[in-house]
Amino acid sequence: MKLENADLxxxxxxxxxxxxxxxxxxxEASGDFIKVYLYxxxxxxxxxxxxxxxxxxxxxxxxxxxxxxxxYWDDKCLITKKNTRICC
Numbered sequence: 001m002k003l004e005n006a007d008l009x010x011x012x013x014x015x016x017x018x019x020x021x022x023x024x025x026x027x028e029a030s031g032d033f034i035k036v037y038l039y040x041x042x043x044x045x046x047x048x049x050x051x052x053x054x055x056x057x058x059x060x061x062x063x064x065x066x067x068x069x070x071x072y073w074d075d076k077c078l079i080t081k082k083n084t085r086i087c088c
Contacts, residue, residue, distance in 0.1 A: 015042045025076060032061055036069035
């Protein structure tokens, strides 16, 4: 039996969260919106293409909640919607 090293480097890497998120937005945003923002931030560092339906399934949240969260963070200027892309 041969043992191999599993490449877990991506699982143990870091996702940077802007300090303004903690100082200005953490206390006022709903838990679901925070969940959406953090997951989108995580995915953005891998330049992943993701659909609202995929986020809904992955985060176990209704599509409407995902859409509301994206609008909320866009209004707060923590993400930017550009045509079919969202930039974190």
